[in-house]
Amino acid sequence: MSGQEKFNLLSFSGKMKILHLSWMAFFITFMVWFNFAPLLQAVKESLGLTSAEIKTLLILNVAFTIPARIIIGMLTDKYGPRLVYSALLLLCSIPCFAFALADNFVQAAIARFALGLIGAGFVVGIRLVSEWFPHNELGTAEGIYGGWGNFGSAAAAFSLPTVAVLFGGENGWRYAMALTGIISMAFSWVFYRNVTDTPKGSTYFKPQNLGAMEVTSKGDFFLLLLMKIPMYGAMALLVWKLSGAGIGLFQDSVVFGFYTLLFGLYLYEASQVWKINKGVFSRPVPKIHRYQFKQVAVLNVLYFATFGSELAVVSMLPLFFSETFELTPVVAGMVASAYAFMNLMSRPGGGWLSDKFGRKSTLLILTAGLAVGYFLMGQVNSQWPVWLAVAAAMVCSFFVQSGEGAVFATVPLIKRRMTGQIAGMTGAYGNVGAVCYLTILSMVDYSTFFYVIAGTAVIGFVTLLVMEEPKGQIAEVNDDGSITMIDVAKN
The missing domain is CATH 1.20.1250.20 (MFS general substrate transporter like domains)
Known part of the structure; x- marks a missing residue:
């Protein structure tokens, strides 16, 4: 079985091949996600943006990632890391190209918000690596995946300004952005062709339900609902930063609409948690499955x-x-x-x-x-x-x-x-x-x-x-x- 292979970082076969392809995929997602900061000044001048609009783009870049990580985590458990990571890399190249082609603040804002989705790629590899490595090597493997992949943001900071200068002119930043989209699209195909969800002969275990996380006791049911609140609180905080009290992008009526939407989404998610876990109130979960x-x-x-x-x-x-x-x-x-x-x-x-x-x-x-x-x-x-x-x-x-x-x-x-x-x-x-x-x-x-x-x-x-x-x-x-x-x- 794959877990009995030697842990050799210079190898590119078996479980080590999966580890290397995983951190490369994560590296590319972070390079795409953080491709804006190093080119910020060029984007500001090219599109004629104000400082407030630049701050807004930076906020929008992380706004969607909070719910996206939850959604992508569920999809990964259901459909497997190979399909989900490949699709994510391919799909997120589209807003990357859209940002590179943006002519005004609204187009840039929509593209930047959508690019928050690629920040969810991290969770896919966590599941994939856990399928291929035994418990006594798992921490090291996950650490390499996270640490080396995370370096994609630093790589973007070092390389993209140089790429922009090489292409030259006021549109140099557009070529640099588009290049990260091309890399993401190309690696999507490489990943899909070379990865399997589990070693040969192993079972990929899936959750019984996709709608919400399963819990196995009454206390855990209430703790899950409690732990959901800070995530909605953070999104409300982002809305507040875009309101009149922050950088003044949204009027009060729009802000109130967003707050109402977030509250409604929390209630909906709470109903899904109840739907999937109401059984714990009528019969105890067998000890072996808790x-x-x-x-x-x-x-x-x-x-x-x-x-x-x-x-x-x-x-x-x-x-x-x-x-x-x-x-x-x-x-x-x-x-x-x-x-x-x-x-x-x-x-x-x-x-x-x-x-x-x-x-x-x-x-x-x-x-x-x-x-x-x-x-x-x-x-x-x-x-x-x-x-x-x-x-x-x-x-x-x-x-x-x-x-x-x-x-x-x-x-x-x-x-x-x-x-x-x-x-x-x-x-x-x-x-x-x-x-x-x-x-x-x-x-x-x-x-x-x-x-x-x-x-x-x-x-x-x-x-x-x-x-x-x-x-x-x-x-x-x-x-x-x-x-x-x-x-x-x-x-």
């Missing part, structure tokens, strides 16, 4: 603090270094990029530590380090030597990204057939964190911003105390009614 939703809730909180803070900090760090140490924008950008570079090793490192020393103990240590790291960042001021401030940022970055790796080393061990849905919800919480942190940043100074993140990491540490280490096996039901036991830890 899982604890509190495990998911804890991972959500931790990813809020880790990936949420990473997205927020990456977007503000160049400005922070520039203003604190009076650096030129170019030097500040290069210094701040050290934070993103840590992803290549830190995220796989967090997964590897989880495989070696246990999921919960690794998460406890990394979350404590996260809190200390951000507290240290809050102390940075102009009196510090620049090298020491960069060192503090890199130490903080190690704990942030290792923590992300450790979170997704645990996600696939909760309930195999729902891995896409669980990864989708946890991934969405990362975006929720980013929205919350960036909103806080707009209201407070830099040191308070870092202290707030440190505080949420402490909350994450406390919630971790109630999480139980995944152990033994999880049961999944085959189509013929027989049961397969899947190892999640050493017995």
